[in-house]
Amino acid sequence: xxxxxxxxxxxxxxxxxxxxxxxxxxxxxxxxxxxxxxxxxxxxxxxxxxxxxxxxxxxxxxxxxxxxxxxxxxxxxxxxxxxxxxxxxxxxxxxxxxxxxxxxxxxxxxxxxxxxxxxxxxxxxxxxxxxxxxxxxxxxxxxxxxxxxxxxxxxxxxxxxxxxxxxxxxxxxxxxxxxxxxxxxxxxxxxxxxxxxxxxxxxxxxxxxxxxxxxxxxxxxxxxxxxxxxxxxxxxxxxxxxxxxxxxxxxxxxxxxxxxxxxxxxxxxxxxxxxx
Numbered sequence: 001x002x003x004x005x006x007x008x009x010x011x012x013x014x015x016x017x018x019x020x021x022x023x024x025x026x027x028x029x030x031x032x033x034x035x036x037x038x039x040x041x042x043x044x045x046x047x048x049x050x051x052x053x054x055x056x057x058x059x060x061x062x063x064x065x066x067x068x069x070x071x072x073x074x075x076x077x078x079x080x081x082x083x084x085x086x087x088x089x090x091x092x093x094x095x096x097x098x099x100x101x102x103x104x105x106x107x108x109x110x111x112x113x114x115x116x117x118x119x120x121x122x123x124x125x126x127x128x129x130x131x132x133x134x135x136x137x138x139x140x141x142x143x144x145x146x147x148x149x150x151x152x153x154x155x156x157x158x159x160x161x162x163x164x165x166x167x168x169x170x171x172x173x174x175x176x177x178x179x180x181x182x183x184x185x186x187x188x189x190x191x192x193x194x195x196x197x198x199x200x201x202x203x204x205x206x207x208x209x210x211x212x213x214x215x216x217x218x219x220x221x222x223x224x225x226x227x228x229x230x231x232x233x234x235x236x237x238x239x240x241x242x243x244x245x246x247x248x249x250x251x252x253x254x255x256x257x258x259x260x261x262x263x264x265x266x267x268x269x270x271x272x273x274x275x276x
Contacts (some may be wrong), residue, residue, distance in 0.1 A: 008102065008117060009046045012053040013232050015077060015095050015119045019055070020236065022072050028061040031223060032231065032238045033122065033207060034216075038246055038253055040229040040238060049262045053119040056207050058223075060200065062123040066093060080118070082188040089152055091188050091209045094118040103269040122210055125195040126202030127217055134204070137194070138214050144191050145213070151184050218248055 023030050032040055034054040039047040057065065070079045073095065081093040096116035104113045128134045191209070206217035224240030239245045246253040256262075 005049075005051060008051055008100075009232075011097055011100055011117045012119050015097055015117070016053060016055070016236075017234070018074055018077055019095055019119070019121070022069050023057075023061075023065065025072075026064075026069055028057065028065055028069070029226065030055050030057045030061070030237060031124075031226060032229060032236050033245075034210065034212075034249070036231070037229065037238050037242060038250065040231040040236070041242060041246060042254055044230045045232040054122065054210070055119065056122040056124050058200070059123045059125050059196065059198075062093075062121065065121075070095075080116075082185055082192075086185050089184065091191055092123075093121045095121065105269060122207040123195065124205050124207060124223065126198035126200060126220070127204045127206075127208075128198070129203050137198075138208075140194055141191060141208055142213065144187050144194075145209075147182055148184050148187050151182055151187075212249065215249065218245055222248075 020030065022028075031037070032054070033056045035047055035050050035052070036054045039045055039050060066079065066081070066083075073079070076097060076099050078096055078098060079093055080088055080096050082088045082091060096118040098116055100117040101114060102117055104115060128137050195208070201220075203220060204217050205220040205223065208214060208217055210216045222239050222241040222245045226237040227240050227242055228235050229238040229242065230236075
């Protein structure tokens with residue numbers, strides 16, 4: 001199992017290097033974020049039990065890459081998002097390696113759970129500066145996110161710690177055929193419109209479409225001009241205030257989680273090819 005996990009991690013690194021080569025060529029900003037950044041700072045590489053990779057780009061650079069420069073990716077790599085695939089489940093974009101396959105652990109649908117190895121790319125979007133307006137903005141995004149989650153019943157993470165209201169919504173939502181009333185793809189476009197309306201110089205910004213939702217909104221200066229971090233033997237770019245970012249996200253981030261928590265981090269079952 002460890003050998004296959006390491007193979008997956010190294011495929012992710014190859015994808016990252018191909019993407020970063022293009023971003024550097026055209027001076028497009030990016031940052032390692034989330035668990036990938038945590039791995040870089042704490043382990044100088046992958047968190048040993050981690051099986052995915054996340055980077056983020058300022059909205060302007062993200063859109064430029066998606067609309068133009070992704071075409072320079074090697075032939076075995078391609079981009080997937082809700083704009084080019086009506087059945088795509090997520091708002092964020094993924095750069096996929098068409099040669100390798102994994103199965104999403106939390107997806108109970110055998111038809112949809114088999115996917116290509118990929119890395120995630122998130123846009124960094126601003127928020128309203130006014131606190132009341134910012135909270136209304138959060139509610140709008142969370143409403144659409146909740147609808148999408150309930151439509152995609154097979155993709156709900158039932159092992160995640162949730163508050164009472166979230167658990168109640170899941171119980172109710174999983175018994176109502178919401179897919180007959182709403183289209184995931186159309187909801188993604190609604191989210192996209194809201195996110196793109198936000199100012200690029202707002203006080204706060206982040207990757208609200210990430211797993212930690214509003215917790216991923218931080219003071220914009222945390223990202224800044226970026227800081228060099230070492231990851232798997234190479235230098236990449238993390239947020240300028242990466243210590244503040246990681247503390248905000250994880251608290252005492254240098255402390256290792258329990259063995260039980262480590263096991264809960266699995267996202268994929270690793271397959272060599274679709275025929276395995």
